[in-house]
Structures are given as structure tokens and as C-alpha cells.
Amino acid sequence: MVKIGLENVTKIFTKKKLENKVLDDISFEVADGNFFGIIGQSGAGKTTLLRIIAGLEGPTHGKVKFDNTVVAEEGKIKVPIEERNIGMVFQTWALYPHLTSYDNIAFPLRAKKMDENDIESTVLHLAKMLGITEILVRKPGRISGGQQQRVAVARALSKSPSLLLLDEPFSNLDATIKDNARSLIRTVQKELSITAIIVSHDPADIFSLASDTLAITDGRNAQMGRTSDLYHKPSNLTVARSIGEMSVIQGLMTQGSGKDVEVKLGDRCKLGFRRDELIAIVPENNTEVRVGFRPESLEVLEENNTALKGSDYWVLIGNGFVKICSYSAGIFRVLIRLDGLDDDIAVSSDVSIDTDSRISLYAKRDDLKLFDSNGNSMLNYSMSLGKQGSSNDERRRIYAST
Amino acid sequence: MTFLFVVPTLFFAAFLIYFIIWNLYYSFLDYSILHAHNPPFVGFGTYSSVLGDPLFVTAFGRTMLWVVVCLAVTNALGILIASLIFFLENGKLKSVYNSLFLYPISISLAASAVIWTWLYNPQEGINSIFVALHLPTFSGLSSPSTSELSLIIVSIWIYSGLSAIFYYSSFQGVPSQVIESARADAAKAHTIVFKILLPEAKNAFIVATVTIFLFVLRMFSLPYVATGLDPFTMTLAEQMFNYFTTEFFSKASVVSIIVVIIAAAVIVPYALFGVKRWISGD
Amino acid sequence: MIRPLKIAKKTIHHAILIILAALWLIPVYTMLIDGMKSAGGVLTTPILQPTGLSFTPLITVSSALELPIVNSLILAIATATISTFIGALAAFYFYKGRSWTNNTVFVIIAIATFIPYQITLVPITEILSTLGLFNTYPGLIFTFVIFHLPGGALLMTIFMSNLPKSIVESARADGASDWIVFSKVAFPLTLAGAVSTFILTFVEVWNNFFIPLVLTSTPNMYTASISLLSYTGGYGTLYNDSFAAALVASLIPLLVFVLLGRYFMRGFLALGSGSKG
Numbered sequence: 001m002v003k004i005g006l007e008n009v010t011k012i013f014t015k016k017k018l019e020n021k022v023l024d025d026i027s028f029e030v031a032d033g034n035f036f037g038i039i040g041q042s043g044a045g046k047t048t049l050l051r052i053i054a055g056l057e058g059p060t061h062g063k064v065k066f067d068n069t070v071v072a073e074e075g076k077i078k079v080p081i082e083e084r085n086i087g088m089v090f091q092t093w094a095l096y097p098h099l100t101s102y103d104n105i106a107f108p109l110r111a112k113k114m115d116e117n118d119i120e121s122t123v124l125h126l127a128k129m130l131g132i133t134e135i136l137v138r139k140p141g142r143i144s145g146g147q148q149q150r151v152a153v154a155r156a157l158s159k160s161p162s163l164l165l166l167d168e169p170f171s172n173l174d175a176t177i178k179d180n181a182r183s184l185i186r187t188v189q190k191e192l193s194i195t196a197i198i199v200s201h202d203p204a205d206i207f208s209l210a211s212d213t214l215a216i217t218d219g220r221n222a223q224m225g226r227t228s229d230l231y232h233k234p235s236n237l238t239v240a241r242s243i244g245e246m247s248v249i250q251g252l253m254t255q256g257s258g259k260d261v262e263v264k265l266g267d268r269c270k271l272g273f274r275r276d277e278l279i280a281i282v283p284e285n286n287t288e289v290r291v292g293f294r295p296e297s298l299e300v301l302e303e304n305n306t307a308l309k310g311s312d313y314w315v316l317i318g319n320g321f322v323k324i325c326s327y328s329a330g331i332f333r334v335l336i337r338l339d340g341l342d343d344d345i346a347v348s349s350d351v352s353i354d355t356d357s358r359i360s361l362y363a364k365r366d367d368l369k370l371f372d373s374n375g376n377s378m379l380n381y382s383m384s385l386g387k388q389g390s391s392n393d394e395r396r397r398i399y400a401s402t
Numbered sequence: 403m404t405f406l407f408v409v410p411t412l413f414f415a416a417f418l419i420y421f422i423i424w425n426l427y428y429s430f431l432d433y434s435i436l437h438a439h440n441p442p443f444v445g446f447g448t449y450s451s452v453l454g455d456p457l458f459v460t461a462f463g464r465t466m467l468w469v470v471v472c473l474a475v476t477n478a479l480g481i482l483i484a485s486l487i488f489f490l491e492n493g494k495l496k497s498v499y500n501s502l503f504l505y506p507i508s509i510s511l512a513a514s515a516v517i518w519t520w521l522y523n524p525q526e527g528i529n530s531i532f533v534a535l536h537l538p539t540f541s542g543l544s545s546p547s548t549s550e551l552s553l554i555i556v557s558i559w560i561y562s563g564l565s566a567i568f569y570y571s572s573f574q575g576v577p578s579q580v581i582e583s584a585r586a587d588a589a590k591a592h593t594i595v596f597k598i599l600l601p602e603a604k605n606a607f608i609v610a611t612v613t614i615f616l617f618v619l620r621m622f623s624l625p626y627v628a629t630g631l632d633p634f635t636m637t638l639a640e641q642m643f644n645y646f647t648t649e650f651f652s653k654a655s656v657v658s659i660i661v662v663i664i665a666a667a668v669i670v671p672y673a674l675f676g677v678k679r680w681i682s683g684d
Numbered sequence: 685m686i687r688p689l690k691i692a693k694k695t696i697h698h699a700i701l702i703i704l705a706a707l708w709l710i711p712v713y714t715m716l717i718d719g720m721k722s723a724g725g726v727l728t729t730p731i732l733q734p735t736g737l738s739f740t741p742l743i744t745v746s747s748a749l750e751l752p753i754v755n756s757l758i759l760a761i762a763t764a765t766i767s768t769f770i771g772a773l774a775a776f777y778f779y780k781g782r783s784w785t786n787n788t789v790f791v792i793i794a795i796a797t798f799i800p801y802q803i804t805l806v807p808i809t810e811i812l813s814t815l816g817l818f819n820t821y822p823g824l825i826f827t828f829v830i831f832h833l834p835g836g837a838l839l840m841t842i843f844m845s846n847l848p849k850s851i852v853e854s855a856r857a858d859g860a861s862d863w864i865v866f867s868k869v870a871f872p873l874t875l876a877g878a879v880s881t882f883i884l885t886f887v888e889v890w891n892n893f894f895i896p897l898v899l900t901s902t903p904n905m906y907t908a909s910i911s912l913l914s915y916t917g918g919y920g921t922l923y924n925d926s927f928a929a930a931l932v933a934s935l936i937p938l939l940v941f942v943l944l945g946r947y948f949m950r951g952f953l954a955l956g957s958g959s960k961g
Contacts, residue, residue: 510891530730
């Protein structure tokens with residue numbers, strides 16, 4: 001219903017004469033009806049960004065546009081929040097504790113002085129859609145967290161806003177009901193074809209809802225694009241880590257034979273890269289680099305198991321032992337310590353592996369990420385993209401054969 | 403537009419500021435029964451005649467003595483009462499005792515003055531017990547040597563409970579695990595009070611001291627109702643009223659300005675210190 | 685070996701508290717027993733000794749204090765209502781913004797809260813005389829509001845600062861104007877604080893002696909505390925009337941304290957230590 005545009009938005013907070021630049025030159029556009037994600041670690045500036053879009057703060061520099069209207073510019077809020085027609089769901093939900101769920105949802109409509117009959121039909125319709133009809137007479141203190149969140153969503157939607165803003169809306173929910181809540185929001189957003197922006201530090205929120213995502217680091221645009229691209233083709237290590245788990249091993253890059261370069265990890269492992277797989281030409285020998293692994297692109301075998309030797313996909317990273325093996329939602333998370341290395345590596349595994357058992361660690365070659373010592377990606381993703389990801393079936397077959 | 407919300411408050415506050423300026427202006431004139439119209443400008447003349455007035459000097463000294471004694475005793479009693487209540491086990495009893503010591507503040511000073519005047523009565527009051535026990539009697543309000551002390555005692559009765567709840571609430575702010583682990587270490591009650599509770603009660607001390615200081619500084623109705631404008635119990639506020647009723651208006655203004663200066667010396671740092679805690683919501 | 689020592693300590697602990705509390709209660713005790721003592725009892729027993737019940741002093745005093753009590757009620761309720769409400773409006777202003785201007789205004793108001801009210805004796809008398817408001821309800825209420833509004837604003841600001849920012853922001857996102865945010869969200873959610881502010885102001889105005897002493901001139905405008913001046917006990921007066929008068933004049937603030945003491949205490953604590961207690 002509305003297209004959102006940010007142009008060179010910068011926000012500086014001044015406290016006791018100290019300037020703190022929380023947002024630095026952020027520009028992006030959210031197309032009408034799109035679901036846009038903003039991800040970043042806490043303190044990265046993502047909530048400030050959302051507040052600027054909402055109109056709770058003004059940008060110190062830059063412009064915010066709703067369709068073609070400039071709503072804020074250079075420190076001035078031109079259209080205040082109450083006139084932007086937005087629905088907002090806060091991290092704490094911010095329900096009015098003295099009002100019933102019904103009155104909470106009706107609040108924005110009463111502020112518009114809508115006719116009570118119309119209010120009733122709107123509230124009941126939304127309540128039905130969100131499954132909270134039974135608790136409409138209760139106050140927020142007397143309903144569950146999940147219900148409170150739905151009331152907050154209903155309240156945000158009741159005045160048919162043209163933009164829905166969600167600030168960490170799931171972080172106060174139990175893990176078990178988060179997915180239900182996410183799917184509900186997804187359905188409602190699609191049904192109403194409303195433009196939506198979600199801010200979260202949790203990749204699960206972003207993956208489940210946002211088609212496009214902006215990753216911000218220290219107030220800067222670190223990467224923007226399709227959400228899956230942020231995961232598979234991170235432009236730097238911070239983005240890679242904010243959108244999913246990534247383990248890192250320090251390595252040394254040297255001139256390989258012919259047009260190749262080699263990355264040495266520990267004493268046993270050498271990874272070869274073609275020159276055209278890299279963005280820049282490596283200037284000299286023995287450059288420090290970091291190799292990143294997603295947990296699902298690693299495989300653990302018993303030590304000296306040779307099932308993956310000679311595979312086109314898999315390379316041996318090294319031998320080591322299992323530090324700990326924990327469990328979450330059908331997947332085992334195994335922490336590995338390789339011989340001669342100081343960093344722990346996280347691997348997801350379909351089966352439990354005993355702590356302290358000796359293992360060999362293999363990685364899917366085409367899923368490796370390579371970063372320079374500043375954490376910037378060195379890979380030319382367009383060249384290696386074709387080989388990204390091999391199927392789960394294959395992985396299982398390989399493991400079963402050991 | 404939000405500014406409109408504070409306009410009514412500013413309207414009334416403006417009067418308060420106007421009053422202070424008015425006083426300041428008239429303190430440099432000689433506005434009195436002698437010059438009811440067109441009072442002449444006398445510079446600091448009125449100030450020097452007030453400062454040279456033995457009635458004012460004694461009232462000033464008496465008020466300061468009152469402040470010092472009342473603060474010392476109410477703080478000490480406040481700590482004692484708060485500690486005694488703090489170590490009670492029954493929560494209901496705690497709040498009953500807190501209210502019991504605080505209730506005098508809800509009674510008017512005038513009513514307290516009426517009651518205590520009778521309690522200090524040489525024959526009928528508390529003295530009747532001393533007489534029955536063949537103990538020396540307390541001359542109370544009837545003798546100039548004890549009348550001020552008698553009134554100070556009443557003010558202590560009024561304000562100790564207030565000081566106690568300030569201390570009590572700061573004691574309650576100490577995490578209960580800290581107290582419990584001290585008890586597990588077999589610490590004695592007085593050790594807990596002096597080593598754990600009181601070091602955390604700096605705030606309570608400041609708040610109790612400032613609040614009670616300001617109450618005593620404007621002390622008027624207790625001595626006024628108990629003894630009238632008696633030279634042996636007269637306070638600063640009474641002296642100001644005395645100048646007013648005898649129509650030495652500029653002298654009353656001079657006393658006002660002196661009171662404002664003393665009060666401001668305490669209030670300004672206190673308000674600056676308080677702002678952060680008072681509006682800590684962000 | 686430990687037990688008897690512990691019991692002894694506990695006994696001493698309770699004994700000290702009971703003795704102190706008994707001392708503190710002497711004035712209430714005397715108000716009750718002596719306010720209901722017959723004239724004969726007064727002549728035969730000292731103040732601390734109870735004797736037979738008589739309602740005569742209470743009845744006599746009540747009829748004399750009827751008008752002053754009505755006056756006190758009018759002044760206290762009007763002042764407390766105005767100060768709490770206008771104070772709440774100001775609190776909303778302070779809540780919304782954090783600029784140096786409103787911090788300055790706030791500090792001025794905090795200072796105004798604690799300025800001894802006697803200092804304005806002369807100018808207020810002159811102003812009210814000029815406006816013809818001397819010795820009238822509007823004049824008295826106006827004066828009381830000048831002195832109690834800063835305190836009301838300060839207290840309400842303290843209480844309102846506990847309101848989560850996100851609730852007010854969400855009301856704004858819901859399209860509510862400042863007035864709606866205040867009247868439908870901020871004020872209802874600080875109602876307990878408003879009750880504390882109202883009660884504290886009510887009791888302070890009820891008990892104020894100086895302002896009605898200076899600004900009233902006829903007995904029909906006297907307040908309850910001013911009326912006590914005629915019960916201080918001169919030569920030959922009976923003390924039962926004095927105690928009955930003190931009791932009648934203190935009854936309403938005492939009842940407020942007993943019934944709503946929680947709010948009363950919270951008000952004092954907030955003024956002292958801020959909203960976090």
C-alpha cells in the first residue's frame with residue numbers, strides 16, 4: 001500500500017557533548033507490499049532505524065519517503081507518527097494494561113472517532129482472523145504471552161495501516177510458539193498485502209518473514225539483498241554471523257601452482273581456490289585469511305574413516321575431538337576442537353556423537369566462505385554460486401556408509 | 403503543542419517567582435506603618451535594622467538550634483526505629499509499626515500544639531506521673547528555660563516516623579540475599595545495621611535531612627498555637643509574621659529573603675541531585 | 685543453649701518497639717480518653733488517667749467546629765483536585781520531552797515545591813486585597829494552589845516517569861493526539877500516583893495554619909486548624925474540650941491516613957527517593 005524510501009539517513013545522538021553516530025548513510029527502498037527485514041546485533045542501530053521510519057525519531061541527515069511524500073528530512077519530522085498511518089508491534093507489545101483486549105484493538109479506531117458499530121465489526125473480524133475472540137473481554141495481564149502478542153498485532157492492524165512495523169516481535173515468546181506466531185504474521189501480511197518491516201537479531205525471524213533484508217553493522221549498511229543471499233553470499237564475517245552460525249579457522253594464503261591459490265589450515269589441510277573464484281588478486285604470499293564454515297556444510301566422521309576420501313564435494317579439514325554435543329529441534333550441535341587449532345567449530349549432525357571421541361572433520365568445498373583479515377569476503381560469488389549446496393540425501397548416504 | 407500542558411503550572415509558578423521578586427524589591431525600601439505610601443528607598447537600611455534587632459537575632463539562633471537538634475535526633479531515632487522494624491519477621495506488623503510512627507505527620511501542627519500544651523501542663527499532664535512517683539517534675543512550656551526544648555520534643559515526635567520510613571525503604575532496597583548470607587555468617591544485628599544497611603542509606607540520610615530541615619525552617623504554627631508570639635519560643639517564621647502584624651512590611655520582606663536564601667542553599671543542590679532520580683523513567 | 689538467648693533477644697526487640705510505639709500513641713490516647721471525659725472527670729483525674737465516658741465535649745466542640753470543617757473540606761478538596769490535575773498535565777509535558785528547557789522548568793518547579801510558603805505573606809495579602817479576594821474561598825484556593833501545585837507537578841512527574849515509554853509511543857502510532865494519549869493512557873495508568881498526590885495535598889492543605897491565619901479575617905471563613913486557636917487552654921478552661929477539639933479537627937486527616945496510608949506513604953517516599961522507592 002505504500003513504498004518506503006530512505007535516502008542517506010544518518011542519525012547522531014549527542015549526549016554530554018559527545019556525538020554518537022548510530023546510523024551512517026543508510027539508503028534503501030521497500031517496494032509496496034513487500035516484507036523487508038533489518039538484521040543486526042544489538043546496538044547496531046536497527047531499532048533506531050525502525051523508529052526513524054515510524055516517526056518516533058527524526059533523521060539527523062537524509063530523507064525518509066512514504067511513496068513520494070517526504071515524511072522526514074534533515075532533522076525535521078514533517079509528518080508525525082500519528083499521521084503516517086502505521087501499525088507498530090513493539091518488542092514488549094506495549095499493550096494498554098488498563099484496557100481489555102477489545103478496547104486495546106479498538107483504541108486506534110476510537111482515536112480516529114470511527115463509528116462504534118464499525119469498530120465492533122473490525123475488531124471482531126481481526127479477532128477471528130488471529131484466533132483471539134475468546135479473550136477479547138480480558139485485560140492483557142490475564143492472557144498468555146502468545147495471546148498478548150496477537151492482541152498487539154490486531155491493534156497494529158485494526159486501523160488498516162499502510163505500513164506494519166515489527167520491532168523484535170517474537171523475542172518475548174516461548175520457543176515453541178514462535179513459529180506459529182511467525183506464520184500468522186506472514187499470512188496476515190499477505191492477505192492484507194500490506195508493506196511490512198521487521199527488525200530482529202534472530203535469523204529465524206528474518207528467514208521466515210522477510211524476502212529482502214538489510215544487515216547493519218555499527219550503523220552502516222553492511223549488505224542488502226535477497227535474504228538467502230545474505231546467508232549464502234555474505235559480504236563480510238559480521239553479516240555472515242548475524243544471519244546464521246558460522247565457525248572460523250585462521251589460515252595462510254599462498255601462491256599455489258598455476259592460476260590457483262592455496263589456503264593452509266593447520267598442518268594437514270590445504271584448500272585450493274581458482275583465481276577467478278576470488279574477488280581480488282592476492283598481492284603476496286602468506287596473507288592471513290579466515291575460512292568460514294556453516295554448521296550444515298560440515299560433516300563429522302570417526303577418525304580415520306575414509307568414506308569421504310577422494311570425494312569431489314568434501315575436503316578433509318583435520319582431525320580432532322568432540323568437546324560437547326547438544327541437541328535442539330531434531331538436530332545435534334557438535335562442538336569440535338581440531339588438533340593444533342584454538343577455535344571451536346560448530347557442526348550440525350543428525351546423530352549424537354560421544355563427547356571426547358576422536359573424529360575427522362570434512363567440509364563441503366563449495367560452501368566454504370573466505371574472508372580477509374578485516375573480515376571482508378574474498379569470494380567472487382558469481383563464480384562459485386553454481387556449486388552451492390549439495391542435497392541432504394547425499395550427506396546422509398555418506399555418513400551412513402561410515 | 404505539548405507545551406500547552408505545562409502552561410497552567412507555569413502560570414501559577416510565575417506568581418511564586420513574582421512574590422520572591424516583590425520581597426526582594428521591598429526589602430530595599432522602608433515600607434512600614436511609618437511610610438505606608440511611597441516608601442523610601444533605603445538600600446540595605448532595613449537589612450541592618452533587622453539584623454540589629456535582638457528579637458530577630460534570637461529567633462534566628464533559636465530556629466537554627468531547633469534545626470540542628472531536631473535533625474540529629476530524628477535521624478538517630480529514624481535509624482533506630484527503621485532497624486527495629488526491619489528485623490521484624492511479620493510483614494503485617496512491619497507496616498503497622500511504620501504507620502504508628504508516621505501518623506503524627508498527618509495531624510496538623512496546630513492540633514499537636516493543643517494536645518502537647520496540655521500534656522506539658524504542670525499539674526494535669528505527664529507531670530502527674532512524676533508527682534505520683536515522687537520524681538522531679540518537668541516545667542515544660544511554663545518555664546523559659548525548658549519551653550523551647552519542649553517544642554523541639556514535639557517536633558521530634560512528629561518527624562521521626564518520616565525519617566524512619568526513608569531509612570526503612572532504603573534498607574529494603576538492600577538485596578535480601580546479602581542480609582541472608584550475612585546471617586548465615588552469624589553476623590550480629592548491629593553489625594548488619596552498621597556494616598551493611600547504613601552504608602547503603604546515604605540517600606535516606608540526605609532525603610530525611612533536607613525534608614525535615616525545610617519543615618523546621620518554616621516552623622510556625624506549633625510555637626504560635628502553643629505559646630503565642632512568645633519571645634522565648636519565637637521562630638524565624640513567627641518573627642516574620644510579627645513584623646507583618648506590626649506593619650513593618652519591609653522588615654518582613656527582609657526576613658523572607660533571608661529564609662529564601664537559606665532554603666535555596668539547601669534546595670538547589672537537592673533538586674539538582676534529585677532530578678536524575680525523580681525522572682529516572684528513561 | 686542458643687534458644688533461651690534467642691528468645692530473650694526477641695523479647696527485648698519487641699519490648700523496645702512496643703514501648704516506643706506506646707510513647708508515640710500517647711497523644712492519640714489522650715485525645716480519645718480526654719475528648720470523651722465529663723467535666724467531673726476532668727476535675728478529679730489527670731490527663732493520662734481514663735474515667736467514665738461522656739459525649740458532651742465532642743458534641744459541643746463538633747457544633748462549634750462544623751463550619752470550619754466544611755471550610756477545610758472545601759479548600760482541601762478544591763486545592764488537591766486542581767493541583768493533582770494541573771500537576772498531571774505538567775508531568776505529561778516533562779514525560780514527553782527531555783530538552784534542557786524542560787529540565788530547567790522542572791528544576792524550578794522542584795525548587796518551588798520546597799520554598800517555605802510564609803515568605804509570600806506580604807505580597808499575597810496585597811494582591812488578594814486588590815482583587816477583592818481577601819477572606820474568600822477563591823482567594824484561599826488560589827493561594828493554596830500556588831504553593832501546592834509545584835509539589836503536585838513534581839509528584840506526578842515522579843509517578844509518571846514509571847510509565848513505559850513504549851506504551852505512549854504505541855498510542856501515538858495508533859494515531860492518538862496528545863490529549864487522547866494523556867487522558868486515555870497516561871493519566872489512567874498513573875491513577876495510583878494521582879491518588880497519592882491528591883491525598884498528600886489534601887492533608888497538607890487541611891493542616892495548613894499560616895495561610896488561613898493571614899488570609900481570613902472573619903470566623904465564618906476559619907478553617908479547622910485555625911479554630912483550634914481558641915482551645916489552647918487559658919486559665920480555668922477544661923481540658924476535655926481541648927482534646928475533643930483536637931480530635932474533631934484531626935479526624936478527617938487521621939481517617940485518610942488510616943484508610944489510605946499506603947498512598948500517603950508512597951507520596952512521601954516518592955518525594956524523597958524517587959519513583960523507584
